[in-house]
Amino acid sequence: MTWDMLTVIGTIAFSISGAIVAMEEDLDIFGVLFLGFITAFGGGAIRNILIGVPVSELWSQGLFFQVSFFSILLFVLFPNILMKHWHSWGSFFDAIGLASFAMQGALFAVEMGHPLSAVIVAAVLTGSGGGLIRDVLANRKPMVLHSEVYALWALVGGLFIGMGWVTGGFGLFLLFVLLVSGRVCSYRFQWKLPHRTIPSM
Amino acid sequence: MTWDMLTVIGTIAFSISGAIVAMEEDLDIFGVLFLGFITAFGGGAIRNILIGVPVSELWSQGLFFQVSFFSILLFVLFPNILMKHWHSWGSFFDAIGLASFAMQGALFAVEMGHPLSAVIVAAVLTGSGGGLIRDVLANRKPMVLHSEVYALWALVGGLFIGMGWVTGGFGLFLLFVLLVSGRVCSYRFQWKLPHRTIPSM
Amino acid sequence: MTWDMLTVIGTIAFSISGAIVAMEEDLDIFGVLFLGFITAFGGGAIRNILIGVPVSELWSQGLFFQVSFFSILLFVLFPNILMKHWHSWGSFFDAIGLASFAMQGALFAVEMGHPLSAVIVAAVLTGSGGGLIRDVLANRKPMVLHSEVYALWALVGGLFIGMGWVTGGFGLFLLFVLLVSGRVCSYRFQWKLPHRTIPSM
Numbered sequence: 219m220t221w222d223m224l225t226v227i228g229t230i231a232f233s234i235s236g237a238i239v240a241m242e243e244d245l246d247i248f249g250v251l252f253l254g255f256i257t258a259f260g261g262g263a264i265r266n267i268l269i270g271v272p273v274s275e276l277w278s279q280g281l282f283f284q285v286s287f288f289s290i291l292l293f294v295l296f297p298n299i300l301m302k303h304w305h306s307w308g309s310f311f312d313a314i315g316l317a318s319f320a321m322q323g324a325l326f327a328v329e330m331g332h333p334l335s336a337v338i339v340a341a342v343l344t345g346s347g348g349g350l351i352r353d354v355l356a357n358r359k360p361m362v363l364h365s366e367v368y369a370l371w372a373l374v375g376g377l378f379i380g381m382g383w384v385t386g387g388f389g390l391f392l393l394f395v396l397l398v399s400g401r402v403c404s405y406r407f408q409w410k411l412p413h414r415t416i417p418s419m
Numbered sequence: 420m421t422w423d424m425l426t427v428i429g430t431i432a433f434s435i436s437g438a439i440v441a442m443e444e445d446l447d448i449f450g451v452l453f454l455g456f457i458t459a460f461g462g463g464a465i466r467n468i469l470i471g472v473p474v475s476e477l478w479s480q481g482l483f484f485q486v487s488f489f490s491i492l493l494f495v496l497f498p499n500i501l502m503k504h505w506h507s508w509g510s511f512f513d514a515i516g517l518a519s520f521a522m523q524g525a526l527f528a529v530e531m532g533h534p535l536s537a538v539i540v541a542a543v544l545t546g547s548g549g550g551l552i553r554d555v556l557a558n559r560k561p562m563v564l565h566s567e568v569y570a571l572w573a574l575v576g577g578l579f580i581g582m583g584w585v586t587g588g589f590g591l592f593l594l595f596v597l598l599v600s601g602r603v604c605s606y607r608f609q610w611k612l613p614h615r616t617i618p619s620m
Numbered sequence: 621m622t623w624d625m626l627t628v629i630g631t632i633a634f635s636i637s638g639a640i641v642a643m644e645e646d647l648d649i650f651g652v653l654f655l656g657f658i659t660a661f662g663g664g665a666i667r668n669i670l671i672g673v674p675v676s677e678l679w680s681q682g683l684f685f686q687v688s689f690f691s692i693l694l695f696v697l698f699p700n701i702l703m704k705h706w707h708s709w710g711s712f713f714d715a716i717g718l719a720s721f722a723m724q725g726a727l728f729a730v731e732m733g734h735p736l737s738a739v740i741v742a743a744v745l746t747g748s749g750g751g752l753i754r755d756v757l758a759n760r761k762p763m764v765l766h767s768e769v770y771a772l773w774a775l776v777g778g779l780f781i782g783m784g785w786v787t788g789g790f791g792l793f794l795l796f797v798l799l800v801s802g803r804v805c806s807y808r809f810q811w812k813l814p815h816r817t818i819p820s821m
Contacts, residue, residue, distance in 0.1 A: 238617065240564070241615060241616055241617045242616070242617055242618070242619045243560060243565070244565060244614055244616045245560075245564045245565045245614070246564065246565055246568075246611060246612035246613065246614050247612045247613050247614070247615070248564065248568075248570055248571050248574070248612050249561075249564030249565055250615075252543075252564060252570070253564070263469065267468060267669060267675075268665065268675060268678065269675060269679075270674070270675035270676070272471070273468075273469060273470060273471035274471070276469065276537075277470075277533055277534055277536060277537040280534060280536060283536050294615055297615060297617055301617070332679055333679050333682060335679060335682060335685050336678075336679040342654075350757070354555060354756060354757065354759075355551070355555065355561060355564070356560070357555075357558065357559065357560045357759065358759065359645060359647075359758070359759045360651075360757060363642070363647045363648065363650065363651030363654060363655070363757070364645070364646060364647045364648055364651050367648075367650075369650055369654070370650050373650070410648060411648035411649045411650055412648065412649050413646055413647070413648050413649070414643055414649070414652075414696055414699060415643055415644070415646045416640065416643045416644055416699055416703070417644070418644045439818065441765070442816055442817055442818045443817070443818055443819070443820045444761060444766070445766060445815055445817045446761075446765045446766045446815070447765065447766055447769075447812060447813035447814065447815050448813045448814050448815070448816070449765065449769075449771055449772050449775070449813050450762075450764075450765030450766055451816075453744075453765060453771070454765070464670065468669060473672070474669075474670060474671060474672035475672070477670065477738075478671075478734050478735050478737060478738040481735060481737060484737050495816055498816060498818055502818070555756060556752070556756065556762060556765070557761070558756075558759065558760065558761045
């Protein structure tokens with residue numbers, strides 16, 4: 219129930235982030251819907267494939283597909299009105315999506331009896347894989363790999379769950395708060411991971 | 420039998436469209452073959468993975484692999500001669516491929532008992548997924564997401580089949596004619612879907 | 621045992637090639653690790669999916685994950701020292717990775733009873749798929765499709781194994797030597813496959 223609420227918020231945030239990139243790149247309305255969808259569901263789909271979740275699982279998310287569809291539609295119809303609110307709320311919603319998607323991805327992998335490596339990959343892909351595909355399709359350098367700390371928070375979630383450091387409901391709640399706060403601080407205070415550039419060969 | 424004929428036409432068209440992009444991007448002969456193949460078979464492969472078709476299905480298309488290989492080879496050997504005919508026939512063949520691939524993808528998903536969402540995704544990926552991968556590998560913005568109406572016709576095919584609006588052979592024939600005509604009109608008369616651009620943040 | 625040794629060398633080479641591209645593109649330390657990993661394991665993962673290897677296989681490579689992780693870490697910490705050695709050894713190690721990954725991919729596909737087409741695709745993807753994904757994520761035109769002969773050597777490996785021209789240990793050894801030498805000559809003497817460029821439409 220709580221997961222479902224968080225997933226709705228994350229789905230809206232991811233869908234709209236895809237739609238925004240698509241509109242920035244001057245894609246048509248089909249491209250906007252396509253990129254919104256793939257940002258919301260692409261990470262989970264790849265995770266499913268890599269950890270062996272049956273495909274039927276993917277297609278049982280009818281409700282979330284509709285949430286995604288109508289959020290994108292609303293956003294495309296009233297971009298100016300919604301964009302204003304998006305600036306204040308969008309990144310926060312996105313942080314909720316990042317945290318809850320990553321944690322659910324990790325729990326999925328644990329449930330299937332996979333080792334730590336798989337749990338971490340599942341968390342990272344579910345949390346940040348959609349954004350990665352979004353940027354690749356828009357022909358951009360993936361934001362999650364060079365901007366303010368993003369995918370690392372998904373990795374942290376995967377690590378805590380994969381190591382069994384959190385299990386019960388309260389532990390998961392604390393982890394969720396940690397990840398959301400971490401991400402919020404990252405874009406608020408421009409936390410960046412160290413870079414070490416080398417010249418192109 | 421009829422499907423097989425249409426699939427041959429579509430395979431030729433998609434392979435050559437991949438080869439053309441590869442030659443425009445100055446890839447080597449291996450890259451040309453690679454991009455041709457992936458344009459023809461990439462969409463179907465992703466669809467298979469997402470709706471759970473056994474992998475053996477993918478590898479039973481030996482005949483179509485050969486059709487693809489020899490079309491690309493011929494095109495690379497005689498680009499100037501063939502390019503002339505391609506300008507008149509290429510887009511029409513491509514429309515046939517789009518329509519027949521999308522419809523077969525949708526029928527596949529229906530056969531496997533998937534819900535409407537899966538049928539539509541299967542249609543869109545089978546019809547336009549190859550072109551999407553082609554452009555991503557060539558480091559271009561995906562044509563199917565911002566040019567004249569393309570992937571939408573695949574979606575329409577998926578919708579009609581997924582909703583059960585067409586079933587028998589004649590209904591499928593009419594749908595096929597509709598999709599091909601729709602796509603031909605789109606590039607003939609430059610039908611574009613509405614865009615709503617926003618400035619980059 | 622021998623395969624394991626070669627896989628270690630290939631894993632190191634592929635991981636570091638991913639890390640180098642990531643550092644050239646100014647990704648952060650997470651992006652460097654991510655791109656290193658995906659270069660080393662991405663090709664094999666896609667091959668597994670396309671030829672139907674169970675996902676558990678992917679997650680049983682714990683040792684190689686660690687090899688990858690520590691090579692990347694070392695490289696990021698001491699890029700200047702290691703870069704010097706890398707210029708002399710890197711491409712040679714990479715050739716070993718290309719040959720051994722391609723051959724193992726092909727043998728996998730043969731073992732599963734797939735036809736020649738699948739064996740060749742498995743060889744090409746395992747040998748050069750990681751480099752392909754690396755370049756796509758870094759928003760570059762895939763090196764393996766337009767630079768000195770690369771993926772073709774993987775294809776040759778797949779062809780020899782798929783046709784049953786080599787089977788026993790000695791035949792495999794000779795093929796390995798052929799592929800490595802071929803790749804070394806390719807970058808040493810700038811062997812390129814023919815290009816045939818056409819102007820963009």
